[in-house]
Amino acid sequence: MTDSAFDYDVVVIGGGPGGSMTSTLLAQYGKRVILFESAKFPRYHIGESLLSGTADLLKKIGVLEKLEDAGFIKKHGVEWVWGERREPWTVYFKDALAMPYDYGYQVERGPFDQMLLENAREHGVDAREEHRVTDFTIGDGGIVRVDYTDAADSPGMVTARWIVDASGQGGLVTKRLHQQEWDPYLKNMAVWTYWRGAKRPAGLDAGNTFLPTFDEGWWWFIPLRDDITSVGVVVDRQSYLKNKAAGLDNYYQSCLERTPELVERLKDAEQVDTMHAQRDWSYIYDRFSGDGYIAVGDAACFIDPLFSTGVHLSMLSGYLAATTVNTILDKPEISRDTVLDFYENAYRKEFERLRAQVYFLYGGHGGSKESYFWHARSQFDVPGIEPEKAFISLIAGAFQHRSWYRRYLEQLDVPTELRSTIEGIFEGKSAGVNVDWRLPVVPSEGIEIVEDLAVDGGYLRPSQVLHHPSGSGMPLTPSLSALRELADGSRSIEELVDLLVEKELEPADRARALVHEAITFGLFAPQESTEV
Numbered sequence: 001m002t003d004s005a006f007d008y009d010v011v012v013i014g015g016g017p018g019g020s021m022t023s024t025l026l027a028q029y030g031k032r033v034i035l036f037e038s039a040k041f042p043r044y045h046i047g048e049s050l051l052s053g054t055a056d057l058l059k060k061i062g063v064l065e066k067l068e069d070a071g072f073i074k075k076h077g078v079e080w081v082w083g084e085r086r087e088p089w090t091v092y093f094k095d096a097l098a099m100p101y102d103y104g105y106q107v108e109r110g111p112f113d114q115m116l117l118e119n120a121r122e123h124g125v126d127a128r129e130e131h132r133v134t135d136f137t138i139g140d141g142g143i144v145r146v147d148y149t150d151a152a153d154s155p156g157m158v159t160a161r162w163i164v165d166a167s168g169q170g171g172l173v174t175k176r177l178h179q180q181e182w183d184p185y186l187k188n189m190a191v192w193t194y195w196r197g198a199k200r201p202a203g204l205d206a207g208n209t210f211l212p213t214f215d216e217g218w219w220w221f222i223p224l225r226d227d228i229t230s231v232g233v234v235v236d237r238q239s240y241l242k243n244k245a246a247g248l249d250n251y252y253q254s255c256l257e258r259t260p261e262l263v264e265r266l267k268d269a270e271q272v273d274t275m276h277a278q279r280d281w282s283y284i285y286d287r288f289s290g291d292g293y294i295a296v297g298d299a300a301c302f303i304d305p306l307f308s309t310g311v312h313l314s315m316l317s318g319y320l321a322a323t324t325v326n327t328i329l330d331k332p333e334i335s336r337d338t339v340l341d342f343y344e345n346a347y348r349k350e351f352e353r354l355r356a357q358v359y360f361l362y363g364g365h366g367g368s369k370e371s372y373f374w375h376a377r378s379q380f381d382v383p384g385i386e387p388e389k390a391f392i393s394l395i396a397g398a399f400q401h402r403s404w405y406r407r408y409l410e411q412l413d414v415p416t417e418l419r420s421t422i423e424g425i426f427e428g429k430s431a432g433v434n435v436d437w438r439l440p441v442v443p444s445e446g447i448e449i450v451e452d453l454a455v456d457g458g459y460l461r462p463s464q465v466l467h468h469p470s471g472s473g474m475p476l477t478p479s480l481s482a483l484r485e486l487a488d489g490s491r492s493i494e495e496l497v498d499l500l501v502e503k504e505l506e507p508a509d510r511a512r513a514l515v516h517e518a519i520t521f522g523l524f525a526p527q528e529s530t531e532v
Contacts, residue, residue, distance in 0.1 A: 008032045008160040009329060011146045013133050013173070015041065017311045018297030019166030020116035021318030024061045027124040029326045029458040034158060035125050036148055038132040041117055042110030046192070046278060048230055049075065049209050049222050049308040052093040055101040057315040063119045070115070073106040073207040073223050081212035081261050082361065088261065090208065106207055106222050133172060136163060138292035162325050163293040166318070171285070171299040178285045186282035186304040186358065188217070189240035191252050192232025194273040199265040209308070214258040218306070221265065228272065231262070234280060234305065248275040280305055282355070288347055289340045296321045301351050304358045313354070317347050327460040339460055342453040440527040441496070442489045444468070447523055449476060472521040479505045479514055489527045
């Protein structure tokens with residue numbers, strides 16, 4: 001469905017992974033899309049390690065096979081030297097449940113981003129490089145105007161029905177219209193360069209990311225093609241500023257000398273690039289969208305790079321944004337505010353889950369308490385959220401990755417109560433902090449069934465959700481509906497899980513995850529907690 005009164009249906013600002021993902025999908029959905037990218041591709045960009053879950057997103061836009069053919073390095077896991085113990089330990093993607101791929105990729109972002117942008121063109125996107133957006137206007141009548149200059153610095157203008165802000169940390173639209181909220185703890189700096197001939201493990205582990213720590217921060221070691229390795233250090237802003245005057249090369253070398261595991265890998269290697277530095281402050285905007293625009297990737301939020309979430313969040317938000325915009329443009333009978341709220345909630349939930357992972361790892365580090373970098377994180381202090389609730393919510397949101405967290409618990413200094421709680425969840429003997437798996441549960445008071453949305457192909461469709469007064473909620477699936485009927489106060493949590501399995505509604509792992517998540521989000525409560 002298009003409107004000839006506009007030059008295009010959608011203008012996308014930015015040609016990185018988020019912009020390419022959004023524009024490709026919208027073009028697949030039949031929309032007329034123009035994309036403005038200020039740089040000429042390929043262009044250099046940091047953020048080279050892709051999560052295994054990103055592969056499924058790449059498949060949605062038809063580039064996974066191209067990635068395979070290009071010969072990018074595969075990573076099957078992550079090797080850590082983390083916490084007080086200095087023995088390396090590895091987690092593998094194959095150990096995580098419900099993951100369609102047991103590997104991710106290590107990519108040079110120049111050719112990778114170019115591949116995504118060319119793929120967008122192949123799907124019909126009018127992608128213009130060396131075109132810089134200079135201004136935008138969102139009119140009351142639904143007319144969006146975007147002003148730009150081309151490679152010859154000549155001005156131009158297009159009209160459209162919607163803007164997608166994929167302009168990265170510059171946040172062209174969000175920075176003008178919304179408030180940027182900086183994370184009080186995750187204000188870090190990254191310093192990195194490239195090496196040739198670094199020592200890599202043998203066999204399946206050769207492409208794994210290596211993450212060792214030292215007293216002021218942590219390192220990434222990312223194997224790339226042609227025997228090149230990206231090696232960077234992430235430190236607290238205070239440490240960086242204190243040592244900046246001595247020069248980046250000297251500070252990098254000083255950090256390296258305090259990380260013997262990395263010295264060993266680089267002893268026969270040659271540095272082949274200059275030193276780079278970049279601010280890696282975590283932030284989130286108070287809104288990601290509004291009437292006439294939607295923001296994806298770094299234009300909406302950014303998390304500390306510990307888990308290499310940048311590309312993943314950009315492409316995931318691009319997928320959600322394309323579905324959201326497609327619904328708004330084609331289905332005016334669905335409230336625009338409701339559609340945008342769905343996007344906001346879905347994106348924020350993923351952001352908060354991944355941020356909690358970073359807090360968890362930083363909180364478990366047992367390094368020098370004299371270091372400001374680690375001291376600020378030593379208590380696993382999530383702003384505005386009690387540590388226990390944050391930790392358990394994390395596990396609820398990533399229950400399928402419990403193999404990773406079991407290994408974390410073995411290596412990190414986690415408080416005893418939380419350790420026993422989460423081990424109980426793994427074993428099916430606990431449903432959260434101070435919740436006994438043997439207790440009967442009932443639906444919590446104040447829970448409502450509200451109308452919400454769910455993804456259905458290229459559109460969002462109305463769906464029902466169990467909603468808690470706090471704002472949390474879960475889609476009212478057949479399994480959750482059955483759980484509401486079965487949880488009459490006569491059955492224990494363990495019995496409810498068994499019944500879901502017996503009725504063939506869910507396999508055992510998913511049944512435990514469903515019950516645990518429902519209790520964590522406050523939708524159900526132990527019977528004894530409802531007594532007066």
